[in-house]
Amino acid sequence: MRLAQPPDSDAILNVRHLNVRFGGQHILENISLDLYREQVVTLIGPNGSGKSTLVKTLIGAVRPTSGQVTIAPQQRIGYVPQRLHLDPTLPMTVKRFINLPRRNPNRNVQKALEDAGAGALINAAMSELSGGQFQRVLLARALLTRPDILILDEATQGLDHRGTAEFYQHIETVRRTYGCAVLMVSHDLHVVMRTADHVLCLNRVICCEGKPEQVASSPDYQALFGDQTAQTLALYRHHHQEAANVG
Numbered sequence: 001m002r003l004a005q006p007p008d009s010d011a012i013l014n015v016r017h018l019n020v021r022f023g024g025q026h027i028l029e030n031i032s033l034d035l036y037r038e039q040v041v042t043l044i045g046p047n048g049s050g051k052s053t054l055v056k057t058l059i060g061a062v063r064p065t066s067g068q069v070t071i072a073p074q075q076r077i078g079y080v081p082q083r084l085h086l087d088p089t090l091p092m093t094v095k096r097f098i099n100l101p102r103r104n105p106n107r108n109v110q111k112a113l114e115d116a117g118a119g120a121l122i123n124a125a126m127s128e129l130s131g132g133q134f135q136r137v138l139l140a141r142a143l144l145t146r147p148d149i150l151i152l153d154e155a156t157q158g159l160d161h162r163g164t165a166e167f168y169q170h171i172e173t174v175r176r177t178y179g180c181a182v183l184m185v186s187h188d189l190h191v192v193m194r195t196a197d198h199v200l201c202l203n204r205v206i207c208c209e210g211k212p213e214q215v216a217s218s219p220d221y222q223a224l225f226g227d228q229t230a231q232t233l234a235l236y237r238h239h240h241q242e243a244a245n246v247g
């Protein structure tokens with residue numbers, strides 16, 4: 001049972017007893033979480049477990065049936081969606097896209113693109129970008145607000161291993177440069193184990209949470225992710241052991 005907890009005043013985002021129903025269906029049930037400055041929290045869970053719905057509730061795109069989402073005053077949110085479809089016949093440069101719906105000073109646009117690892121793409125056509133380049137442009141767009149909280153909904157979907165690894169390197173650089181908290185949905189368990197400070201495993205309810213290693217060895221997590229878990233965890237332990245031996 002999850003006990004009622006008061007919001008943590010050090011957190012920059014609090015969720016308390018959040019419930020979302022669509023029609024008669026309970027999609028999210030009694031979700032509570034805290035996000036702290038510079039913390040990386042990763043949300044994992046099987047398909048249809050409510051990850052995107054939770055993210056959309058946090059950014060205000062879905063209204064909860066009950067419960068609270070509280071964001072500390074003056075905290076700005078940057079959001080990188082799972083996917084964005086643009087009409088490929090629409091002639092649009094990266095610069096034009098990134099200035100929708102509002103124009104930004106050129107130096108801000110260039111800086112955001114550089115921070116997202118897309119500095120050379122400002123005059124490229126959106127329709128000619130690779131999947132990885134496209135996602136970096138979406139990241140740059142989210143950075144224009146200089147976010148305190150960066151929220152990413154499976155931003156590496158469709159990227160290969162290298163593209164995924166590169167994208168998460170940019171996220172790590174961004175977290176350090178902007179000092180922002182990161183909340184991301186990820187299916188890539190290797191990335192989760194390596195990069196997250198805190199993992200939330202969602203399956204309508206939060207079925208387990210904690211440091212990556214704690215979550216990976218939890219029976220609830222293993223019931224959801226099975227063998228993949230054992231392999232990921234073994235690799236994670238191996239790397240950490242090696243790092244400890246070197247250090």
Ligand SMILES: Nc1ncnc2c1ncn2[C@@H]1O[C@H](COP(=O)(O)OP(=O)(O)OP(=O)(O)O)[C@@H](O)[C@H]1O
Pocket residue numbers: 022023027045046047048049050051052053054
């Ligand atoms: N607007 C909506 N109206 C009705 N049902 C919805 C709506 N949005 C999502 N759902 C349902 O809510 C459930 C959770 O969906 P959600 O997209 O949040 O899951 P997810 O964990 O992000 O899944 P995936 O890993 O496949 O992206 C699904 O059963 C989905 O069909």
